Amino acid sequence: MKILDSQGRIFGKFSILDLGAALVILLVIIGIFFFPGTSGSLAQVGVPTKPIEVDLVVRGLSIRQPQNLMKEFQTKKKTNIIIRNQPYGQVDVKAVKELPRNIIIPQPDGTAKLLPDPRPDNFSTDMLITLSGKAQITKNGPVLGNSKVKVGTPIELEGFDYNFNASVIDVRIKY
Template identity: 50%
Template sequence: MSIIDSKGRLFGKLSLLDLAAAAVIMLVVIGIFFFPGTPITNNLVAQTKQQSIEVTALVRGLGVADLDGLFEEFKAEKQAEIVIRNQPAGKVDILKSQRLPRTTVAPQPDGTVKALPDPRPEIVMIQDLLLTLGGKAEITDTGVVLDGSKKIKIGSLIQLQGKYYDFNASVIEIKIS
C-alpha cells in the first residue's frame, strides 16, 4: 500500500487538497486570534527618529465659569490627553496658555470702526484661549505624525482631555524643533 494513491488521497482516506484547505483555514484562525489588527510595520515606528514639536491651538467659545481655575489646572497637571479624529494620540505637554480678549466692533461717528471689549454680561463665561502644546512626533513627507499614525496639520481639530476638562481646539501653528 502506497502513501498516496492514484486519486491523490493519503492512505486511501484523506484528500491532499482537503488537508491543504484545512491547513490554510487553521492558519487564518490562528492569525486572527493571536495577531488581531497589528500590522507588521508597527514595530518599525519605534525605530524612527522623533523630534520635538510645538503646536499652537486656538480654543474658541469655551464656556468656563472659573478661567483662573482652569489655568491653575493647566499648571498643576502640565499634561493633557490629545485626541485626533476620535482616536487617542497620547499625551502632550501644556507649555503656555493665554486668554484672548473678546471684542466687538463699535462704529465711530467719523465712519471708522473700533474693536472694543465686549460689554455684554452673558459673554463673561465664554472665553477664547491660545494654548501652546509640546510633544514628540515623527516628521514624514506627508506631515507631522503623533503616536505612530495620527497626522496633525494646521486646521486639524483636536480634543484635549484632563482631569477636570474636555474641550476642542483648532491647530493654527506647528513648529518643529
C-alpha cells in the same frame, strides 16, 4: 487521448472551472503574502522622531471660571489629547494664555473699532494653548500617534474635569 473532452475536463480528470478557481485562489495568496502593500499606518518604522510644539486656539469655551482651568493647566502641565477621534495620550502643556474678548463696534463714519467686550457675566472665553511632544516627521508633515498634525486640525483636550475642542493654528518642529 484528447486534451479537452466533451464535458469540459482536461485529460478527463480536471474541470476547466475548477482549475480557474484554483488559479484565482493561488493568485490571491501570492498577492497577500508577496505583495502586501502598505500597512495602513501613517507611523512607519525608521521615521525620525523630533520634538514639536503645537499652538491651539480655543474660541468661545463656555466656562464659569476660566482662571481655574488655566491654573490647572499650569500646575499639572500635562493633558490628554484626541486627534480625529484617535486617542494619542498625554502631552506637555507649555503655555496657556487667555485671549481678550473683543467686539467690533461700527462707527458713525462707517469705520469699525475693536473694543473690549463690555458685557458682564460673559461665560465664554478664548485661549491660546501651546502643547509640546514628540512627533514622527514624515514627508507629509509631523505625525502624533497615527494622525497628521497640521494647521486647522481639530484636537480634543481631555482632563479630569474638562473636555473641549481646539484648532491647530501653528506647528513648530524643533531641530
